[in-house]
Structure formats: structure tokens, C-alpha cells
Amino acid sequence: MAMSEGRRHRRKERVEKEDHLVEPEAILRERRKARELRQTQWWKRKLARGICHYCGRRFRPHELTMDHVVPLVRGGRSTKGNCVPSCKECNTKKRSLLPVEWEDYLLSLKDRRP
Numbered sequence: 001m002a003m004s005e006g007r008r009h010r011r012k013e014r015v016e017k018e019d020h021l022v023e024p025e026a027i028l029r030e031r032r033k034a035r036e037l038r039q040t041q042w043w044k045r046k047l048a049r050g051i052c053h054y055c056g057r058r059f060r061p062h063e064l065t066m067d068h069v070v071p072l073v074r075g076g077r078s079t080k081g082n083c084v085p086s087c088k089e090c091n092t093k094k095r096s097l098l099p100v101e102w103e104d105y106l107l108s109l110k111d112r113r114p
């Protein structure tokens with residue numbers, strides 16, 4: 001068909017940084033969903049259990065924050081499977097490290113555990 005011959009300008013839509021491939025509206029939508037998820041019994045039970053998903057240590061409920069395993073900017077969603085309780089230390093580390101470095105950190109935690 002003649003229609004498919006039209007030249008595409010897809011390259012223009014691509015942004016250098018992978019982070020920016022997710023549309024801002026999508027991120028806002030997922031943030032809103034995360035806020036709703038925080039109100040659920042499912043989440044409150046997780047907080048009450050008080051265990052950081054990453055380092056496995058115990059904390060008081062208010063010391064834990066909701067973390068997206070796959071960050072929203074990388075296409076992660078606010079689903080139960082992707083939202084985990086995280087202590088401040090792990091949360092800060094995760095934000096400051098590159099994904100590869102973060103994986104190393106997680107591995108080092110596993111080694112330390114019995």
C-alpha cells in the first residue's frame with residue numbers, strides 16, 4: 001500500500017536519556033495510584049510487619065517508605081508487585097546509585113545475611 005511509504009520521523013521523538021522516555025503524564029498517573037495504594041489494608045499490613053524489602057531489617061511502620069522496585073521513570077507501575085516497603089537508608093542508596101551499582105549493593109546484602 002502507498003500509505004506505508006510515508007517517511008517516519010521517529011528518531012526525533014527519542015530523547016537521549018532513557019529516563020525521559022516515560023511520559024510525564026504516565027508518571028503523574030502512577031504517583032496518584034501509589035498514593036491510593038498507601039491507603040489500602042494491604043499496604044498498612046506491610047508497614048505493620050515492619051520489614052525493609054531490601055535489607056530485611058525491622059523498622060517501625062513510620063520509618064518505612066513506599067519504594068517502586070522498578071522506578072516510575074523507568075516504566076515501573078504502582079502495582080502491588082512493584083511497590084515495596086523500604087527503609088530510609090536503602091531508599092536513599094537506591095536513589096543515589098546507578099541501577100548496576102544498586103544491584104551490587106543488593107548482592108552484598110544477600111552475602112551478609114545468614
Ligand SMILES: [Zn+2]
Nearest residue numbers: 052055087090
Ligand atoms: Zn533497608
